[in-house]
Amino acid sequence: MTDEMADGPGYAIADDGSFTAPLNLAYPYSRTVGPIYGAFLTGLANHKVGATVSADGTVFVPPAEFHASTGERLDNWVDVANEGEVVSWSWEADPDDSQPLNRPFAWVLVRLDGADTAMLHALDVTDTSSVRTGMRVRVRWAADAEPGIHAIACFEPVEIAGGGPS
Amino acid sequence: MSNEAEDVLRIRTPIGVEYAWSAGTRSSAYLNGLLEGKLLGKRCPSCSRVYFPPRNGNCPMCGVLLGDDDVEVGPNGTVTTFCVVNVPFLGQKITPPYVAATILLDGADIGMQHLLQEVDAADVRMGMRVEPVWAPRDNWGPTMENITHFRPSGEPDVDYSDYAGQL
Structure with a gap:
């Protein structure tokens, strides 16, 4: 939005005489989370990462409500570590206001220690040379987040003593 | 954490999209007319129908582009x-x-x-x-x-x- 739109009459006129104006659609949804995601998010608010475990021993983070293969209802819980390994990543060069960080960062799939599945979140690194598959990362807890996944502000590299990021 | 957090039952999940919308030249003539208290339409050069408010495209009856001239209605x-x-x-x-x-x-x-x-x-x-x-x-x-x-x-x-x- 141009300053003219923000501070002026709410529209601008282009060189060819066309009127332009911001058109912002917003849907202020909220949703109930149910017992499984609710327990997971309550855990995050207490700085714990919970996982559901199936009869075959698979540990799901984020927790699955049902086993995708067997349909088994999952309600056995374990806590997993708040550190883990990057399984895959992609670069976010131009974040928008809704994203976890307001500067370029990496989207990462992180498999936390003790988990068998990976979760998606942001990794706070400054450039693509600072992120790689297999690197160690840990949760950075948000100081003041409303209930939800943003209780995790982002992930950050685990520094190895005497060196840079692992 | 000194205090246990309350159970999370509901989360906010707002979504939105932000557009910069351009009215185009013909609708802009209409909008500019409104600033001056005038009601300006556009005429189809084929069937002579006058459209108000004018759109940027063609006459839906004839399929030809509406004329450039403003028609005050x-x-x-x-x-x-x-x-x-x-x-x-x-x-x-x-x-x-x-x-x-x-x-x-x-x-x-x-x-x-x-x-x-x-x-x-x-x-x-x-x-x-x-x-x-x-x-x-x-x-x-x-x-x-x-x-x-x-x-x-x-x-x-x-x-x-x-x-x-x-x-």
Whole structure:
């Protein structure tokens, strides 16, 4: 939005005489989370990462409500570590206001220690040379987040003593 | 954590998209006209129908691009169809009952929707002549809201046959 739109009459006129104006659609949804995601998010608010475990021993983070293969209802819980390994990543060069960080960062799939599945979140690194598959990362807890996944502000590299990021 | 967090039962998941919307040159001529208190349409060079508000594309009847020249229409017009709104709904700005009318502005070939007030809903009829009531000029913008509503002009009713081709 141009300053003219923000501070002026709410529209601008282009060189060819066309009127332009911001058109912002917003849907202020909220949703109930149910017992499984609710327990997971309550855990995050207490700085714990919970996982559901199936009869075959698979540990799901984020927790699955049902086993995708067997349909088994999952309600056995374990806590997993708040550190883990990057399984895959992609670069976010131009974040928008809704994203976890307001500067370029990496989207990462992180498999936390003790988990068998990976979760998606942001990794706070400054450039693509600072992120790689297999690197160690840990949760950075948000100081003041409303209930939800943003209780995790982002992930950050685990520094190895005497060196840079692992 | 010194205190356990409350159970999370619900989360906010707002979504949105932000556009920069351009009206294009023909609709912009109409918007610019509104800033000056004028109602400007565009004419099809093939069938001579006048569209108000003008769109940026082609005449839907002939498929040819509308002409560049502005065609001033109105300000008075004729009620061709109307609806008495009796039902309250979320976000309603006017207390029911009120009348939403399709008004065929003089010189235009397609009706436009606007609010009809200063008349009892029971007295509104097809063929009724109406005039615009403008908001104070200081409040004008490039919007049809410059006209707060239409009201009866007191002119004699128009016979159905005179607007049957523009319904």
